[in-house]
């Protein structure tokens with residue numbers, strides 16, 4: 006399919022330096038397997054699965070075919086007071102993968118919507134239990150929970166908050182888990198479990214009976230792969246249990262085996278009360294997100310409503326869109342048929358060894374990693390934070406590699422179909438450019 010691009014001025018690009026981009030555009034016109042192709046015909050290795058969306062590789066014909074078939078059979082169906090079989094089948098399939106009894110699935114269209122939906126479910130759940138005064142939320146410094154107003158309030162990244170007013174009232178942030186003594190540690194660091202006790206301090210400060218939920222990314226992804234210290238998530242779980250606070254894992258990046266098991270909850274042995282999902286749910290081929298909820302939360306909310314009444318006044322026009330469900334089902338089939346879960350788990354050691362070998366480069370000030378995701382920190386430029394990271398990202402692109410950068414941290418998370426030679430190519434380009 007061709008497009009006539011005569012001007013770039015009309016599109017206001019998201020999270021992009023628009024003026025800089027339009028002066029030196031980076032357009033992608035094709036994706037296949039591990040690679041993209043640029044409008045100049047250059048082949049670009051995908052080191053971040055797009056934006057952590059495409060573990061099965063790009064342009065999978067099985068997904069395209071499933072979406073095409075669905076759109077021909079039925080393009081759209083109103084999701085309120087009506088349904089279609091694909092959404093129920095996908096929910097059922099997802100429930101077989103989720104940890105514990107997180108078996109009730111609410112569909113949305115993005116990670117940001119999943120986060121805001123989880124916030125609203127937390128409010129409504131406590132209200133249904135007669136504890137409507139629980140309207141405070143705990144998040145963390147350096148957290149990323151999407152860009153809707155709820156997620157912006159939870160955000161722990163200054164640039165994502167500063168232009169957008171006071172936001173949701175009642176959000177407090179505990180410390181992030183990056184510690185200097187944990188630099189260059191592969192896997193879970195030893196130090197820092199006690200940082201979870203910040204939640205206990207919030208309980209002491211605000212009173213447990215005002216706190217609805219604690220939101221964390223099990224591995225903080227967008228900020229550069231901050232792996233939780235040993236014992237940290239377990240401690241958060243204990244404190245939440247003690248005080249009736251819901252624990253929400255934002256698994257928008259970590260979900261679907263980025264951590265070596267289906268979800269980070271499995272990898273770290275901690276089952277949350279809710280989980281937000283998106284991205285790899287459809288291999289990025291259709292916009293879709295979901296909130297997986299413990300059965301008891303669903304039952305409480307549903308049982309509290311009068312017979313034949315709507316129990317949760319929330320939903321999107323495109324919740325469980327038929328094309329997205331078809332893409333989700335086709336993606337889950339690929340994961341299963343190609344045993345990509347096992348493949349990702351087996352590839353992790355080679356991948357992490359290769360990325361950690363970059364630590365001899367003087368410009369790299371930290372490397373972190375777990376499963377199939379890693380973070381590298383580049384020493385900031387004197388011109389200010391993020392300048393050098395942006396420059397490195399552009400030069401990597403020119404050298405044939407896509408890596409997502411946040412500030413001066415690069416987040417490396419290749420598709421699970423990667424062969425060893427792709428990993429070698431990836432770190433080879435990073436070494437050459439960063440050197």
Ligand SMILES: Cc1ncc(COP(=O)(O)O)c(C=O)c1O
Nearest residue numbers: 115116117149150151255257258
């Ligand atoms: C942990 C986390 N939550 C939420 C989001 C927001 O997802 P989306 O961009 O699909 O709205 C992201 C996106 O990167 C994320 O990493």
